[in-house]
Amino acid sequence: MVDTQALECSVLVLNRFYMAIRVINVRRALTLLYRSGAEVIAIEDDQYVNYDFDSWCEVSQLHGLDKQPDEDYLRTPNFEIQVPRIIRLTRYEKVPKTVVRFNRRNLFARDQHRCQYCGQHRPVSLLSLDHVIPRSLGGKTNWENIVCCCVSCNSRKGGRTPTQAGMKLLSKPVKPQSNPALATPLKDPRYASWKSFLPQAVAVPYDNG
16 A cells, blocks of 8 residues: 555655756656665765665665654555655756746646635645636636636636636736745755755756656
């Protein structure tokens, strides 16, 4: 059995020179680790320590005896492994361009998983994306015309503008200057270790592959 909540965690990826290059999901991070394409970077006694897959599994067993609130674990029928917060690619040296990708995850993150009409915070399964100006009226699919919206408000608004539907936007949608997918983790104490590699919250792409 796999802990689905743990799978929703994010993992910061560093290149070979310890420079932040992207954020990925736990499943992909563990795949890279298992295939020896990456190693875990952990903080112990204020120092960074490197672990390969086997040694990380061993450390996970030890940490699992005294779990801390800021730790997440994946449970399988045979063993339990701690979710890494940071991994380092052992052979990748390039640094991608700092662009903010236009995708569902970043849109939800920009709006903090909050419906921009009713203000309710919802899980991803109960959220959708809304064209403020409907496509039928010439609305574009871009940062300035798409907002996070709960299913109920999306249904109520339909193919109308907010004014036509008698609804009001909480904030004007804009293109973020830095990666919104990093904003939420940086406020979460579980991701405190990221700050050492993101001193200015640079625009690091999110890779959901």
